[in-house]
Each structure stands twice: as structure tokens, then as C-alpha cells.
Amino acid sequence: MDYEKIDLKGFSMEKQLAMSTAFPTLLRKVYVWMTLALVITGVAAYGVATSPGLMMTIATNKILLWGLLIAELALVFGVSAAINRLSLTTATLMFVLYSVINGVTLSFLFAIYTASSIANVFLITAGTFAAMAVLGYVTKTDLSSLGKILMMALIGMIIATLVNVFFVKSSGFDLIISYVGVLIFVGLTAYDSQKIKNMLMTAEDAGEGYQKLALLGALTLYLDFINLFIYLLRILGKRE
Numbered sequence: 001m002d003y004e005k006i007d008l009k010g011f012s013m014e015k016q017l018a019m020s021t022a023f024p025t026l027l028r029k030v031y032v033w034m035t036l037a038l039v040i041t042g043v044a045a046y047g048v049a050t051s052p053g054l055m056m057t058i059a060t061n062k063i064l065l066w067g068l069l070i071a072e073l074a075l076v077f078g079v080s081a082a083i084n085r086l087s088l089t090t091a092t093l094m095f096v097l098y099s100v101i102n103g104v105t106l107s108f109l110f111a112i113y114t115a116s117s118i119a120n121v122f123l124i125t126a127g128t129f130a131a132m133a134v135l136g137y138v139t140k141t142d143l144s145s146l147g148k149i150l151m152m153a154l155i156g157m158i159i160a161t162l163v164n165v166f167f168v169k170s171s172g173f174d175l176i177i178s179y180v181g182v183l184i185f186v187g188l189t190a191y192d193s194q195k196i197k198n199m200l201m202t203a204e205d206a207g208e209g210y211q212k213l214a215l216l217g218a219l220t221l222y223l224d225f226i227n228l229f230i231y232l233l234r235i236l237g238k239r240e
Contacts (some may be wrong), residue, residue, distance in 0.1 A: 027200055
């Protein structure tokens with residue numbers, strides 16, 4: 001079927017879904033990749049957290065710690081900006097590497113919060129994420145305008161966080177930022193879920209080009225989940 005000759009706006013959502021035989025495969029890949037990335041991050045975080053020597057090495061070596069943080073940013077921006085130029089294999093390996101490095105940096109959460117509270121907050125995060133992802137998928141309301149507002153709010157929150165870290169240094173303000181962060185990433189989960197669905201549902205095939213878009217979608221949802229988890233942990237987590 002030649003999708004270029006079809007005006008998809010004239011069809012219902014169900015009809016559009018039926019017209020894209022590749023859609024179920026691609027959407028499944030999004031959530032499989034996201035889940036695998038979360039598993040990799042969790043294993044890496046626990047592995048480092050249970051190795052006191054490795055934890056001490058990272059904590060006391062500022063060059064190494066900053067190198068890990070810079071590598072994370074470079075990998076995220078690299079995959080996002082160059083997804084069209086990268087092969088699927090290269091993009092996937094970069095995603096896996098990012099998941100590992102992110103796990104290493106998140107391992108310090110085990111030194112701050114109890115293991116039981118981390119597990120409980122993870123379950124809360126998973127439930128909240130699933131609910132908002134389903135909402136974003138099934139709602140007929142266009143969330144594009146909400147997405148723009150949330151992105152502006154995210155930028156504002158990042159600026160506020162930096163100001164608090166380097167200047168204000170207020171625990172109360174930090175808690176407020178955490179609540180704002182939860183609201184932002186709850187909304188972004190629904191928005192990104194809808195955006196990914198709309199992006200993939202008219203895919204003509206499940207070839208490498210569309211699979212790279214699915215991988216990018218997986219990275220986006222992975223980031224939503226991780227950030228939602230961190231902000232919920234800052235609110236609900238019990239410290240050691």
C-alpha cells in the first residue's frame with residue numbers, strides 16, 4: 001500500500017492503526033528497548049553499589065566522576081542529534097553504554113537511601129509511568145501544547161536547580177523542585193507516549209530507519225522514567 005497517496009487525517013485512529021502493519025512491531029520494540037535499558041541500569045547500579053572499592057574510587061576521583069557525567073550527556077545528545085547518520089547497531093550500542101554509565105552514577109543512591117525504599121519507589125514509579133503512558137496512548141486530546149509548556153517548565157526547573165545547588169542551598173527549595181519535577185515528568189510521559197505513537201503509526205515498514213526512530217522513542221521514555229524515579233525517591237525515599 002502506498003502511504004504517500006493516503007490522507008491519513010480522513011481516517012479514524014483505529015483505521016490509521018490498521019493501515020500500519022509495522023506499527024505493533026515498532027511500538028513493541030520501543031518498550032522492550034526501554035525495559036532492557038532499565039534492567040541494564042539497575043544491574044550496573046547494584047553492581048557498583050555492592051563494591052565498596054569501586055564506589056570509593058568513583059567518589060574520590062573527581063575527574064572520573066565528571067568524565068562519567070559528561071559521557072552521559074554526550075551519548076544522549078549524540079544519539080538524539082545524529083540518529084539519522086548512525087547505523088542501528090551503533091545507536092543501540094550507544095544506548096546500552098549510556099544505560100551502563102547511568103547505572104554507575106545512580107549507584108550512589110544506594111549509599112543515600114535504604115534498599116527497601118528504593119524498591120518501593122521503583123514500583124510506585126513503574127505504576128505511575130504505566131498509567132501515564134497508557135493515558136497518552138489512548139487519549140484523543142492533542143497533547144502537543146502541553147508538551148511545549150512542560151519543556152519550558154523543565155528548562156526553568158533545571159535553572160532553578162542549578163541556582164539552588166550553587167547559591168541558595170535550601171533543602172526546602174530542593175523539595176519544592178522535586179515535587180515540580182514529578183509533575184513535569186508525569187506530564188512528559190503522557191506527551192511522549194502520544195508523540196511516539198503518532199510518529200510510528202504511519203510507518204511503512206519495520207526497516208532500520210523506523211527502528212532507529214523506535215530506539216529514539218525508547219531513549220525518551222527511559223529518560224522520563226529515570227527522572228520520575230529520582231524525583232519521587234527524593235520525596236518518598238528513606239535515608240540510610
